[in-house]
Amino acid sequence: MFRHLRTLQQVSRRTLSSSAPRQLENKVPLKQKLFQEDNGMPVHLKGGTTDALLYRATMALTVFGCGYVLYALIDAALPKKKD
Amino acid sequence: MAHQAHAYHMVDPSPWPLTGAIAALLMTSGLAIWFHFHSTTLMTLGLILLLLTMYQWWRDIIREGTFQGHHTPPVQKGLRYGMILFITSEVFFFLGFFWAFYHSSLAPTPELGGCWPPTGITPLDPFEVPLLNTAVLLASGVTVTWAHHSIMEGERKQAIQSLALTILLGLYFTALQAMEYYEAPFTIADGVYGSTFFVATGFHGLHVIIGSSFLAVCLLRQIQYHFTSEHHFGFEAAAWYWHFVDVVWLFLYVSIYWWGS
Numbered sequence: 001m002f003r004h005l006r007t008l009q010q011v012s013r014r015t016l017s018s019s020a021p022r023q024l025e026n027k028v029p030l031k032q033k034l035f036q037e038d039n040g041m042p043v044h045l046k047g048g049t050t051d052a053l054l055y056r057a058t059m060a061l062t063v064f065g066c067g068y069v070l071y072a073l074i075d076a077a078l079p080k081k082k083d
Numbered sequence: 084m085a086h087q088a089h090a091y092h093m094v095d096p097s098p099w100p101l102t103g104a105i106a107a108l109l110m111t112s113g114l115a116i117w118f119h120f121h122s123t124t125l126m127t128l129g130l131i132l133l134l135l136t137m138y139q140w141w142r143d144i145i146r147e148g149t150f151q152g153h154h155t156p157p158v159q160k161g162l163r164y165g166m167i168l169f170i171t172s173e174v175f176f177f178l179g180f181f182w183a184f185y186h187s188s189l190a191p192t193p194e195l196g197g198c199w200p201p202t203g204i205t206p207l208d209p210f211e212v213p214l215l216n217t218a219v220l221l222a223s224g225v226t227v228t229w230a231h232h233s234i235m236e237g238e239r240k241q242a243i244q245s246l247a248l249t250i251l252l253g254l255y256f257t258a259l260q261a262m263e264y265y266e267a268p269f270t271i272a273d274g275v276y277g278s279t280f281f282v283a284t285g286f287h288g289l290h291v292i293i294g295s296s297f298l299a300v301c302l303l304r305q306i307q308y309h310f311t312s313e314h315h316f317g318f319e320a321a322a323w324y325w326h327f328v329d330v331v332w333l334f335l336y337v338s339i340y341w342w343g344s
Contacts (some may be wrong), residue, residue, distance in 0.1 A: 026308040035150035042095035059137045
C-alpha cells in the first residue's frame with residue numbers, strides 16, 4: 001500500500017511535469033494470470049504467502065477476541081465481593 | 084479455470100464474514116466495557132479486526148472482478164442493485180436525524196425559551212465557513228463527474244487529476260469542518276440543539292471520510308490500470324456514494340445551518 005502511495009507520488013510528479021512521462025507499467029495481465037491459475041486455491045489465499053500470513057493473523061485475533069469477549073462479559077456479569 | 088455454464092458468480096468460501104461478525108461483537112461489547120470499566124482494549128481489538136476484514140474482503144472482490152473476470156453484466160447488475168439499496172438505507176438513517184431535528188425545532192419547548200435557536204445558543208453564521216463547505220462539496224461533485232467522463236473516454240491523465248482533485252476537496256471539507264467543531268461556541272451537551280447539530284453533522288462528516296477513502300482506493304486502482312472505459316463499476320459506486328454525501332450536506336445546510344439559525 002505504501003509502495004502504491006510512493007508510486008502515486010511519482011506518477012503525479014511525472015503527470016504534472018511538462019516532459020513526456022514514462023508511464024507506470026500495467027501489471028493487470030500479470031495479476032490476471034496469477035489469479036486465474038488452476039491451482040484450487042480460494043481467492044483469499046491465491047495471492048501467495050502474504051495472503052496466508054494476513055489470514056492467520058486475522059484468524060488468530062478473531063479466536064483470541066472471542067475468548068476475551070466471553071471472559072470480559074462473564075466477569076462483568078458476576079457480582080464482585082467488596083472487602 | 085471457469086468450469087461454469089452460467090454467467091453468475093459462485094464465490095469461493097471466505098472467512099471474512101465470520102471475522103467481520105466477530106469484529107462487530109468485539110466493538111459493541113468493547114463499547115459497553117469502555118463505558119462501565121474504562122478499558123478500551125476490547126473495542127480497539129474489534130476495530131483492528133474490522134479494518135483487517137474490510138481490507139481483505141474488498142481486496143478479494145477486486146481480485147474476483149478485475150483479475151478473474153467474474154463481474155459479468157448480470158453480476159454487475161446485482162452489484163448496482165446492492166449499492167443503490169445500501170445508499171437508500173443510508174438515506175433512511177439520515178432521515179431519522181432530520182426527523183429529530185425538525186421535531187425539536189418546529190415546536191420548541193418552554194425549556195428552550197419557546198424559540199429556535201434556543202435561548203443562550205449562538206448558532207454558526209451560515210454564510211461563513213458553512214457556505215464555503217457547500218461550495219467545496221458542490222465543486223467536488225463537478226470534479227467527480229469530470230473524472231467519470233475522463234475514464235469513459237480513456238483519458239488516463241485527466242481521470243487521475245480530476246479524481247485526485249475530488250479527494251483533495253473532500254479532505255479540505257473535513258479540515259474546515261474539524262476547525263468549525265473546535266471553534267464552535269456550543270457543544271453536543273448544549274441541549275437538544277447541540278445534540279441534533281453534532282449528531283447529524285457528525286455522521287455526515289464520517290460519511291465524507293468514508294467517501295473520500297472509497298475515492299482514494301479508486302484513484303489507486305485507476306493508476307494501476309484496473310478500470311477500462313466500459314467497465315469501472317467500483318468507481319461508479321464511489322461516485323454515487325459521493326453524490327449522496329453531497330446531497331445530505333445540502334439538506335443539512337438548508338435545514339440546520341440556514342433555517343435553523
